[in-house]
Amino acid sequence: MHPLGWPGYPYREGSLEHRLPTEVDRGWKGPAGKNVDGGGFLNPAMAGNRTRSVIMLDHLAKTVFKKIEKIQIIDALGATGIRTRRWLNETSDEVARRLYVTTCDQNETAISWARSNLELDDRKDQVNLIQGDTRRTLLSQGWHWIDLDPYGSPIPYLDLAMQATARRAVMSISATDTAALSGSSPNPLKRRYGARVHMDGLKHDTGLRILLATSAMAAARHDRVIRPLFTIWDSHHLRVTVMVERSKGSANLIQDSIGWRIHSPSEEDVEMSIGCGLLPEHDRGSRPMHVMLPLSAHPPPSSMASGPLWTGDMGSIDVMSSLTEAAAEKICSSLDSELDFPESKRCKDAVKKISSEGNAIHGSHLIVTDMLPGFLKRGNPPSPQKIARSLRDMGYSAEVSRYAEPSLRTDAPWGSVIQAYDKTG
Numbered sequence: 001m002h003p004l005g006w007p008g009y010p011y012r013e014g015s016l017e018h019r020l021p022t023e024v025d026r027g028w029k030g031p032a033g034k035n036v037d038g039g040g041f042l043n044p045a046m047a048g049n050r051t052r053s054v055i056m057l058d059h060l061a062k063t064v065f066k067k068i069e070k071i072q073i074i075d076a077l078g079a080t081g082i083r084t085r086r087w088l089n090e091t092s093d094e095v096a097r098r099l100y101v102t103t104c105d106q107n108e109t110a111i112s113w114a115r116s117n118l119e120l121d122d123r124k125d126q127v128n129l130i131q132g133d134t135r136r137t138l139l140s141q142g143w144h145w146i147d148l149d150p151y152g153s154p155i156p157y158l159d160l161a162m163q164a165t166a167r168r169a170v171m172s173i174s175a176t177d178t179a180a181l182s183g184s185s186p187n188p189l190k191r192r193y194g195a196r197v198h199m200d201g202l203k204h205d206t207g208l209r210i211l212l213a214t215s216a217m218a219a220a221r222h223d224r225v226i227r228p229l230f231t232i233w234d235s236h237h238l239r240v241t242v243m244v245e246r247s248k249g250s251a252n253l254i255q256d257s258i259g260w261r262i263h264s265p266s267e268e269d270v271e272m273s274i275g276c277g278l279l280p281e282h283d284r285g286s287r288p289m290h291v292m293l294p295l296s297a298h299p300p301p302s303s304m305a306s307g308p309l310w311t312g313d314m315g316s317i318d319v320m321s322s323l324t325e326a327a328a329e330k331i332c333s334s335l336d337s338e339l340d341f342p343e344s345k346r347c348k349d350a351v352k353k354i355s356s357e358g359n360a361i362h363g364s365h366l367i368v369t370d371m372l373p374g375f376l377k378r379g380n381p382p383s384p385q386k387i388a389r390s391l392r393d394m395g396y397s398a399e400v401s402r403y404a405e406p407s408l409r410t411d412a413p414w415g416s417v418i419q420a421y422d423k424t425g
């Protein structure tokens, strides 16, 4: 039986037409709730997040999970099921036929709209719709892929989800408590994540690293380790996608991947960072804008320190290089008519700069270029493109970053960054 109001209003996203109980503005860019009645069942501002999720699933199903015939997935906070539908309709056939998705939501209306939407799909028999508390459903079996897309913080679900991973699994975690994670609401930040943020130009990266550290600690509590595949701060939300693997030995070492970030470090900080392997030897003698320190450094509350946060890489070159505009465009290739163009553009925008940034994701410097003149006390805000090009000419990896501020990532020594800055200024 269809829900009251069916067929409701059509909503276009990716290659799909989805039906919703209320009209939704496809161009909306903020948090849910302001444009959707009845509990924010679908937020169009999360469309890019869903597009990236389709591409990563397609890629990882063909690589990491290539030997798994039945990929068990949970869309744990699935609402009206649009993410589930996009996975099943937009991944390639060889992947889609192997996806077995449990879509859970406690809201009865959301699940009834998900059911009616799925009736339109060829692969509806691969979906198990559950209305109920996802915390129970999560623990019902081991999953290869877990998607957590809550309102606000993912904290209530993290420990449960970590216990529910298969031997090797991918977990994508959204958070919309951005005021906490960027440091503008220090009390919830301390309460939920046990962390603090120095609010400089890197505060969004810091928020992502705090979410990663929190996820890593949750994984370690359950004898698991995480490896970041892709992380992004996208307007009103953060999202981290990590590989989770069972390994007591590596979980024992988790504190080696967690520490602090110091703004305007002293010479001693730089030495300590190099000594702990958090900064390459080639930075010896320089004073970078930021350095990482180990957890044991415990910088005083008065210092310009953020953490505890993840000090390792923020993504994998393999996964980031799969997030191309060509892959995004392919998703929309089944769309016809004049609607094709804007949706195809939106899909491509969702992955802009990501695959190239992957080339420099191993670099220890993420540089917000507008901070350079103030920090160095000379020059004007430079172009990140020009500095990156100049560093590549010197033989380093350097790419413009898809970050909230004009910025670049590089593995170049800090001295070479300054040289490139002075040359472009």
Ligand SMILES: C[S@@+](CC[C@H](N)C(=O)[O-])C[C@H]1O[C@@H](n2cnc3c(N)ncnc32)[C@H](O)[C@@H]1O
Residues within 6 Å of the ligand: 039, 040, 041, 042, 043, 046, 050, 076, 077, 078, 079, 080, 081, 082, 083, 104, 105, 106, 107, 110, 132, 133, 134, 135, 149, 150, 151
């Ligand atoms: C942000 S929405 C999810 C949006 C969805 N992933 C999408 O892409 O459209 C969060 C959803 O979580 C559901 N929810 C909240 N707490 C839950 C719980 N404990 N168990 C199951 N669903 C829950 C809400 O009803 C809501 O539909």
